[in-house]
Amino acid sequence: MTRVVGIDPALDQRTRESIRAIVDRVVVPKAAEFDRTSRVTSDVLDEFSAAGFWGAVLPESEGGTGTGMEAFGELHEEVGRGCSSMRSLLTVHSMALYALDRWGSHAYREAWSSQLVAGRRLGAFCLTEPEAGSDFTALSAFATRDGAGYVLNGHKRWITGGQLADILLVFARTDKGPSVFLVAADQPGVHRLPVPEIMGTRGSQLADIVFENCRLGPEALVGHEGMGLPIATGVLDIGRFSVAAGSVGILQACLEACVSYASKRRQGGSLLRDHQMIQQAISTVATNTRAARLLVWQAGKLKDRRDPDTIMATCIAKQFAATSAVSAANATVQLHGALGCSDEYPVARYLRDAKVMEIIEGSTQLQHVLISTDACQNRARIVPID
Ligand SMILES: Cc1cc2nc3c(=O)[nH]c(=O)nc-3n(C[C@H](O)[C@H](O)[C@H](O)COP(=O)(O)OP(=O)(O)OC[C@H]3O[C@@H](n4cnc5c(N)ncnc54)[C@H](O)[C@@H]3O)c2cc1C
Known part of the structure; x- marks a missing residue:
């Protein structure tokens, strides 16, 4: 399995590995079926409840199951690696729960909060x-x-x-x-x-x-x-962050698929991974995966510090991660040849899912408008890292 290069991760190694194990056991084997049947199954929703995934957008101090937004990003990356449909359901659920917790009436918080945190209601x-x-x-x-x-x-x-x-x-x-x-x-x-x-x-x-x-x-x-506008800004920021993290998950899945296939397929007398153009493809996917993860990590860190720069950091992370996921998935299908176009491998699904990441929670074009406006207003200032 391809190693995830951690960046001073918020989740300790054991927690991250246990999330990875849940995704590998519960989500990965079902993702093709969910794609084919256009629905998810209740056993996976229940497993997410048992693991506390539905309430991760709220910290434990507010009745949730989360340990901060950086950790939330790591969770959404892992789920996105396994299945973008499940990650999408987690995203919109988290957006609704976040709004309820932050701005909802007392009566609605009493009625709905614990149900949504537990995933008994979505x-x-x-x-x-x-x-x-x-x-x-x-x-x-x-x-x-x-x-x-x-x-x-x-x-x-x-x-x-x-x-x-x-x-x-x-x-x-x-x-x-x-x-x-x-x-x-x-x-x-x-x-x-x-x-x-x-x-x-x-x-x-x-x-x-x-x-x-x-x-x-x-x-x-x-x-x-x-x-409506300030609430939309706050809620879309959460959704965008989740989509950015989920796109890193798609990138990671592409990297794992490329490494695995290029290490076993022989053409022209050698393994694909020994052909230089294949090396360039894998190198680009690996580099963009790491760069996108860094951007998501930075946006998450800024959220946890309540730094307003997180809004722009999230737009940048989303724009880069979503567009990189599309390019990576396209390269991954190419590297698999005809098999990449079949349902014997999940890579065609990665490409279809990645394209959606460019449209939801503010399209790529909209992110470019926001990022460019900010860069011009702030005279191309250097944003400190960490
Ligand atoms: C799978 C999926 C799930 C979704 N889930 C949800 C959901 O849960 N809740 C929800 O509310 N919505 C959801 N959406 C809708 C999504 O948020 C919208 O599709 C998105 O906001 C774009 O709006 P639109 O499709 O009307 O495209 P339009 O806004 O009509 O845009 C069409 C094209 O023009 C570009 N464009 C638009 N304005 C500009 C501009 N100012 N400058 C440059 N280019 C521009 C866009 O980037 C796009 O390429 C979902 C969409 C998809 C595909």
Whole structure:
């Protein structure tokens, strides 16, 4: 097995190895099935509950199972190495739990927090609409005041875990601007329409969700009316960080696949790994894996220190890790030749999953806009490392 080069890791060696072992035992053997059947199975969801993965976004001091965001990144890298669909479900669940914990009403925290931490109930994140994608300020979902509460109407698209989730973090306008609500998925007026086919993360059970005269109590409001943008910024930062870490997981999986295949396949009288162009391919994957992991590590460290630089560090990590994962997966399929195009090896799935990483939680183009704007505003300052 390819060794993971640790960078002063937050998780001690034994914890990291035990997470790796869970992913290898529980997730890796099922990932192809999840991809083929477009659904995950409850035994793996339960194993994540037993391992405390669902609550890792919250520290133990807040009732969660986590030990900080750097460690959260390491967990999401490992899960992403095994299966991007499971990592995607973990991402959106973590986003909903984070928002509930930070801005949710007392009543909702009492009702939902421990359930979400334990993974007995799952959360999803509902921002995108047919006409509001990268520009989510174009939201048209609307929550109208109704006595003390609200009536929600709107249409959300491409919701990861939308077929499974019990509670939905929903962005909708009110008279005071973009706002956020927590909506139980089984309440009247919530209609879920499964998305049948998607290129990558196929097991993450996407749904379109329509809210039709859905009545919400005042305690469903997250934060205050009009707080939608700061909440989106905070929650998307968590999602982006998870996707960056998951992309490092894809890179690591590609590296392991390349090393393994190039060490056994002979062509032209020698092993693939002894051909110089193959060496260049493996070298690029190895270098980008290490560089992406360093960027994720830095973003996680800054989060744990509550340093505002973490927002930009996360954009940079996500942009680099997602684009590198696509290039690495493309090279990995190439290195496997025809077998890379078949389902005998997982590498075609890596390529399809990696492409999704470039689109979700702020596309590559959007990251370039944000990174470039920051670089120009800050006159290309040097950000200290550590
Ligand atoms: C597998 C999957 C899972 C998803 N899960 C969720 C989820 O759980 N919750 C959720 O709310 N959404 C989810 N989404 C939706 C995702 O967040 C959006 O697809 C994404 O925000 C892009 O929006 P869009 O698809 O409408 O593309 P658009 O915004 O229409 O963009 C189209 C293209 O134009 C580019 N572009 C857009 N604006 C600019 C600009 N200013 N400058 C340069 N280029 C630009 C984009 O990068 C993209 O390449 C998911 C999508 C996928 C594919």
